[in-house]
Amino acid sequence: MPRFRGTIPIDDYVLDVLMRDIVGHDRQPAAYLVYLHLYAQAARAKWKPVAASLRSLAEETGLSKSAIQTALDLLRRRELIVTKSDHATAVPTHRVLRHWRRR
Numbered sequence: 001m002p003r004f005r006g007t008i009p010i011d012d013y014v015l016d017v018l019m020r021d022i023v024g025h026d027r028q029p030a031a032y033l034v035y036l037h038l039y040a041q042a043a044r045a046k047w048k049p050v051a052a053s054l055r056s057l058a059e060e061t062g063l064s065k066s067a068i069q070t071a072l073d074l075l076r077r078r079e080l081i082v083t084k085s086d087h088a089t090a091v092p093t094h095r096v097l098r099h100w101r102r103r
Contacts, residue, residue: 008043013100030063031071037061042096049093
């Protein structure tokens with residue numbers, strides 16, 4: 001089994017506020033997992049948009065495609081991600097937003 005050597009810093013806000021809001025208030029733990037996954041991918045890509053289909057997100061998180069779709073809808077509604085797609089069958093890109101970092 002490979003050992004992971006890299007670390008990704010996670011903003012305190014993600015751990016202290018978003019977890020409680022999304023899991024507790026919205027009752028959508030899948031959305032929090034999807035956000036964490038996209039957050040990690042974006043951090044590794046120096047905050048560029050992340051290309052990810054429903055299928056790839058489902059495989060990478062262990063969630064169902066319908067859970068992923070519901071999670072992405074919530075994350076977009078809460079303005080935590082912005083999703084773009086060139087056309088209906090293209091793999092969408094998801095830009096992770098961190099509004100708490102605005103100055």
